[in-house]
Amino acid sequence: MAAGFKTVEPLEYYRRFLKENCRPDGRELGEFRTTTVNIGSISTADGSALVKLGNTTVICGVKAEFAAPPTDAPDKGYVVPNVDLPPLCSSRFRSGPPGEEAQVASQFIADVIENSQIIQKEDLCISPGKLVWVLYCDLICLDYDGNILDACTFALLAALKNVQLPEVTINEETALAEVNLKKKSYLNIRTHPVATSFAVFDDTLLIVDPTGEEEHLATGTLTIVMDEEGKLCCLHKPGGSGLTGAKLQDCMSRAVTRHKEVKKLMDEVIKSMKPK
Amino acid sequence: MEEEMHTDAKIRAESGTGSSPRGPGCSLRHFACEQNLLSRPDGSASFLQGVAEKSRERLIRNTCEAVVLGTLHPRTSITVVLQVVSDAGSLLACCLNAACMALVDAGVPMRALFCGVTCALDSDGTLVLDPTSKQEKEARAVLTFALDSVERKLLMSSTKGLYSDTELQQCLAAAQAASQHVFRFYRESLQRRYSKS
Numbered sequence: 240m241a242a243g244f245k246t247v248e249p250l251e252y253y254r255r256f257l258k259e260n261c262r263p264d265g266r267e268l269g270e271f272r273t274t275t276v277n278i279g280s281i282s283t284a285d286g287s288a289l290v291k292l293g294n295t296t297v298i299c300g301v302k303a304e305f306a307a308p309p310t311d312a313p314d315k316g317y318v319v320p321n322v323d324l325p326p327l328c329s330s331r332f333r334s335g336p337p338g339e340e341a342q343v344a345s346q347f348i349a350d351v352i353e354n355s356q357i358i359q360k361e362d363l364c365i366s367p368g369k370l371v372w373v374l375y376c377d378l379i380c381l382d383y384d385g386n387i388l389d390a391c392t393f394a395l396l397a398a399l400k401n402v403q404l405p406e407v408t409i410n411e412e413t414a415l416a417e418v419n420l421k422k423k424s425y426l427n428i429r430t431h432p433v434a435t436s437f438a439v440f441d442d443t444l445l446i447v448d449p450t451g452e453e454e455h456l457a458t459g460t461l462t463i464v465m466d467e468e469g470k471l472c473c474l475h476k477p478g479g480s481g482l483t484g485a486k487l488q489d490c491m492s493r494a495v496t497r498h499k500e501v502k503k504l505m506d507e508v509i510k511s512m513k514p515k
Numbered sequence: 516m517e518e519e520m521h522t523d524a525k526i527r528a529e530s531g532t533g534s535s536p537r538g539p540g541c542s543l544r545h546f547a548c549e550q551n552l553l554s555r556p557d558g559s560a561s562f563l564q565g566v567a568e569k570s571r572e573r574l575i576r577n578t579c580e581a582v583v584l585g586t587l588h589p590r591t592s593i594t595v596v597l598q599v600v601s602d603a604g605s606l607l608a609c610c611l612n613a614a615c616m617a618l619v620d621a622g623v624p625m626r627a628l629f630c631g632v633t634c635a636l637d638s639d640g641t642l643v644l645d646p647t648s649k650q651e652k653e654a655r656a657v658l659t660f661a662l663d664s665v666e667r668k669l670l671m672s673s674t675k676g677l678y679s680d681t682e683l684q685q686c687l688a689a690a691q692a693a694s695q696h697v698f699r700f701y702r703e704s705l706q707r708r709y710s711k712s
């Protein structure tokens with residue numbers, strides 16, 4: 240009976256739950272789904288992480304390669320993110336060139352990296368003007384159930400923390416780079432940006448961490464990326480219903496608590512990996 | 516039966532640094548507007564303000580979708596074409612203003628008007644509204660907001676750079692105050708247009 244009502248009138252079905260201040264999967268309006276993270280699962284990548292936010296699954300692999308630096312910034316390396324939403328994660332995506340959603344997500348991750356200064360590009364320089372590292376960060380969604388931006392940001396952060404770069408020296412005589420694979424060092428991660436996404440319902444209600452169905456029924460979305468000092472790296476609100484300043488303030492406080500939760504989770508995982 | 520409405524908006528912006536003086540009591544640069552200048556499309560507008568890109572398109576599209584009453588025109592496609600004539604800073608805000616004026620000129624039913632305002636924060640925290648390209652490059656953070664005309668609610672926001680929560684609230688308040696000038700300008704320019712014809 241309930242399943243029939245849900246198919247015929249999904250919005251009304253949803254509103255019944257929201258009136259009681261909860262959601263069909265039993266969560267409160269401000270509650271996130273269970274987050275799990277697995278670091279270092281891909282052995283062929285220089286750094287990797289798998290993040291699961293409920294059913295939404297995103298895997299991030301980071302590969303480091305050599306490149307010549309740009310002429311206007313000879314001591315800066317590159318960080319190149321790419322978000323891929325393949326047909327296997329959801330029936331709404333078709334195979335072929337990246338669709339609009341994937342491109343927007345890639346641009347979002349690029350903005351977060353740029354704004355938060357998560358890595359100082361100067362740290363990626365090996366020899367100014369000649370050789371720098373370029374980090375290709377590939378984020379692939381394996382299961383799309385809403386809130387892709389939060390999962391991607393978390394996966395990227397975890398993967399970058401896992402990246403180990405070998406020591407490189409330039410041989411003066413041959414002018415070739417010599418890579419010492421035995422001596423590896425971690426990247427210097429300066430800030431920890433964490434994304435918190437909200438969905439707006441009926442122009443008034445704000446719910447945190449929307450699932451795929453909730454995103455479809457929502458009238459607007461908002462994503463806040465915050466670092467540990469409470470500074471905002473990105474306030475991404477692509478249209479949708481309007482929000483007052485007070486509602487924005489509530490979102491900020493929720494984003495602060497979420498940052499603490501994510502930081503704690505990541506510290507635990509990294510600590511459990513260190514002794515190896 | 517399908518109806519396709521095309522609204523073309525040409526954006527003209529003055530180039531050059533520190534050109535037109537800012538009006539009294541308002542830190543936005545001088546702006547002017549001309550409507551119905553193209554004969555083929557159903558509606559057109561040119562917006563002159565101060566002398567990436569699928570992401571920008573999506574922001575403008577989603578903002579328009581939030582205000583346009585789409586249910587009154589089923590099976591209709593509304594195409595908004597924005598051509599940048601020159602860019603002297605605050606490009607996204609200018610695009611939003613042009614899109615809104617073009618939709619009004621085309622007679623598309625909307626639940627509110629919207630306007631775009633850009634704020635730049637420099638390294639010591641000073642707020643500059645409607646920055647030039649040079650100010651944008653040197654700023655620590657550039658925030659662009661789209662606000663609606665009914666309750667000045669935040670429809671769209673796109674930010675670049677690092678800033679704190681209090682700075683965000685300050686910028687939002689300044690943008691809401693500045694949006695009043697833009698909406699008053701919309702009203703005046705439409706009055707001028709319809710009183711002539």
